[in-house]
Structure formats: C-alpha cells, structure tokens
Amino acid sequence: xxxxxxxxxxxxxxxxxxxxxxxxxxxxAECPSCAAEVAEITDTMAALSDATAEAPPARLRAAVxxxxxxxxxxxxxxxxxxxxxxxxxxxRLAAAAAAVVALGGAGVAGYETANDSALxxxxxxxxxxxxxxxxxxxPDARLHSVRAAGGGQVTVVSSHSLNxxxxxxxxxxxxxxxxxxQLWVISDGTPRNAGxxxxxxxxxxxxxxxxxxxxxxxxxxxxxxxxxxxTQPLVARVSLT
Amino acid sequence: MKRVAAGDQSAFATLYDAxxxxxxxxxxxxxxxxxxxxxxxxxxxxxxxxxxSRFDAERGSAxxxxxxIAHHRAVDRVxxxxxxxxxxxxxxxxxxxxxxxxxxxxxxLEHQAVRRCLRAxxxxxxxxxxxxxxGGLTYRDVAERLGAALPTVKTRMRxxxxxxxxxxxxxxx
Numbered sequence: 319x320x321x322x323x324x325x326x327x328x329x330x331x332x333x334x335x336x337x338x339x340x341x342x343x344x345x346x347a348e349c350p351s352c353a354a355e356v357a358e359i360t361d362t363m364a365a366l367s368d369a370t371a372e373a374p375p376a377r378l379r380a381a382v383x384x385x386x387x388x389x390x391x392x393x394x395x396x397x398x399x400x401x402x403x404x405x406x407x408x409x410r411l412a413a414a415a416a417a418v419v420a421l422g423g424a425g426v427a428g429y430e431t432a433n434d435s436a437l438x439x440x441x442x443x444x445x446x447x448x449x450x451x452x453x454x455x456x457p458d459a460r461l462h463s464v465r466a467a468g469g470g471q472v473t474v475v476s477s478h479s480l481n482x483x484x485x486x487x488x489x490x491x492x493x494x495x496x497x498x499x500q501l502w503v504i505s506d507g508t509p510r511n512a513g514x515x516x517x518x519x520x521x522x523x524x525x526x527x528x529x530x531x532x533x534x535x536x537x538x539x540x541x542x543x544x545x546x547x548x549t550q551p552l553v554a555r556v557s558l559t
Numbered sequence: 560m561k562r563v564a565a566g567d568q569s570a571f572a573t574l575y576d577a578x579x580x581x582x583x584x585x586x587x588x589x590x591x592x593x594x595x596x597x598x599x600x601x602x603x604x605x606x607x608x609x610x611x612s613r614f615d616a617e618r619g620s621a622x623x624x625x626x627x628i629a630h631h632r633a634v635d636r637v638x639x640x641x642x643x644x645x646x647x648x649x650x651x652x653x654x655x656x657x658x659x660x661x662x663x664x665x666x667x668l669e670h671q672a673v674r675r676c677l678r679a680x681x682x683x684x685x686x687x688x689x690x691x692x693x694g695g696l697t698y699r700d701v702a703e704r705l706g707a708a709l710p711t712v713k714t715r716m717r718x719x720x721x722x723x724x725x726x727x728x729x730x731x732x
Binding site: 324325326327328330331332333334335353354355357358359360361362363364365366367368369370371372373374375378379381382383385386387389390391392393465 | 564565566568571572575576579580581582583584585587588593596597600601604605608609610611612613618619620622623624626627630631634635673688691692696697698699701710713714716717718719720721723724727729
C-alpha cells in the first residue's frame, strides 16, 4: 500500500512526475497537516538559498521589471481557495456571509426603492435573503474574491444552476455623498445594470440574478441612483467563470 | 507581497532586489548554465508578479514561496532539456556531473547551522535531498542513481527533510 503522505517531501522538492503531483495535490486539499508539512519543507529549503546566492547580471533587473509591467496579474483563483478552505471552513464562510446578510438587511435593501412601502420592502428583503442563502448553499457555488482598486474587497459567490450570484462588497473607499457604487453583469463586454448601492454606502450584500452567459461582475462608482451604462472605469472586476 | 499583489510596481522592484540573488543563484546551481539561468530567473520572477495574489502567508514565507516557484521552473527546464538531449542522442544515459554541483553547494554552505544540520542526516537522506533539489532529479531518478528501492528513497527524502526542518527550527507562524 502506498501511503500518500510520504509524497510530501518529494512533492515539495518537485521530485515527482505530473500524475503523482496531481494526485498529491488532490490529497493536499483535504489534508491540512500535509499542507503545513509541505510549507515547512519549502521554507527549510529556502533557508539553504543564502549559501548559493549570486548576483545576477544587472540587465536582468530591467528585463524583469519591464516584462512584469506588461504582464497582467491573475485574480485569486477558485481552485486555490478551494484548496485553502476545507469543507468545514467553507461552510463557516457561507454561514458568515449569511450572517452578514441577516444583520445587514439594510445593505440588501440599499436599492433605490422610494415607492415601496415598508411592509413590501421587508417582504422583498426577506425573500431576497432566502435566495441569497440558497446561492451560498448551492452545490455548484463558486467563490471569487478580488481587492477593489483603492481598497476594500468584492467577493462573489455564484451558482450556475440557480443562475444567480451573491456579491459581498466590503470596506470600499467612500464614493462621496452624491455618488454610489453600482454593480454590472458583463457579457461579452456588454454591461447590464445589476443594482445600485445607497449613496455614500461603502459596502453591501447584493443578489445578482441572470448570470448565464456572463463572464464578469464589475463595480463602478456612479452618480447617486446609478447610471444606465458605466460612466467610470471599473473599480473591481470579478470573474464568473 | 500584498503591495505586489495589488499591482504596485515599485514594491515589486524592491522585492526583486531582495530576492533576485537567491533565486538566480539557486536556478544557476540547477541549470548549470548562466544564460539559461538568466532566462529561467526572468520567467520565474515574472511568474511571481503575475500570481502574487495567490501567495498566502498562512502557508509559509514569501521567500519560500518565491524560491519554490524558481526551483520548479528550473527543474522543469532541466528535465525538458535533458529529455531533448536524450532524444537526440538516443542513448538515455545521464551524464551530467551532479556530484560536482552537490560538492560545490555543500562547500559553499557557509551558514554553520545549515552545514551542521545537513551533516546530521544519514548519507542516503542527504544525497536524496541534494540530488533532487539541486540535481533536478525525480525521486525515481534518485533511486536509480543511488541503487535504492523507490519507497525507501521517498521515505528517506521525507524523513531527511523533516529532520532538516527540525534542526533548522523552521516552523509556520
């Protein structure tokens, strides 16, 4: 019998072939102690690197900096988050997000709904909270999280089967009293309005319906009440794929 | 790293200055060719820039993460070159002077603690680790080279690494 744990050392040294590597990575996702062991070995080998340090040719610096300036950075990927978050933590995250929703009903109600009576609004909010909980609990729920330009975080949990997503906007820079953040569902470069936060609001949890065929959820800062199409550059773009 | 992940070019320049000699030195030990090392170092450090958002401080140090990327790139490249050379020669013989590299590396280990900790390993542990890490060999190649059984090499490699870790006092957090 092959005990997969014993691959930890060879894996950390990149001394296993691709199929074994893939197999061990699947195991890593479920084995926090293995992940810790790999990280510690990686750091151990890094401790040896002082011994072999050597000044590279001076031209390398300019080459690396020039190429990096022309290279777009990746967003934190879903698979990476899945690896980081074992099932228990994933559920806790969903529960935490649900708690945010429950506490911050005002965030959900942050749409401009001047004509709604309080009763209708409450009913709608409650229905939306149920939908949000359903998205968070969906078996095919996927999570993407990005840092917004200027600070704050936008996290999107999407479910293809429900054709819905939940966007959690947190700690964004203040848009100013006369401006608001607006969400867009972007399909093949065409944005569709997906909700406007209250003027001045820096965070909210929004239910976004109709994500089939869309690649991105984008956020812009717009005049209070929102715009028909984005008038400002995206402050955050979150992949749905 | 957070600033780099947020797209801060000047933070990346600072990171370059801090890490490039260690990355280049490691890659050069593995590729044994300065021009190739330069190319691989460039690829590896641009990869660091590109994927900086995936660095997770809970899973080890930034230096460890960066050097792991550098190491992976270097061994992939060496294996690709070796496979190409083997195809050309159709001999399948491995004729690269790994021993020289290992001798050089151990001779240069000025850090007393590192040298003492490596010495504390059994010879098979030490050779398995150094052949894999600096020679770019898979544990299968290491087993063949040392004339040892596959599971033995795999477990000795791991045991040696754990001893090395404990000896150097590397822990997370």
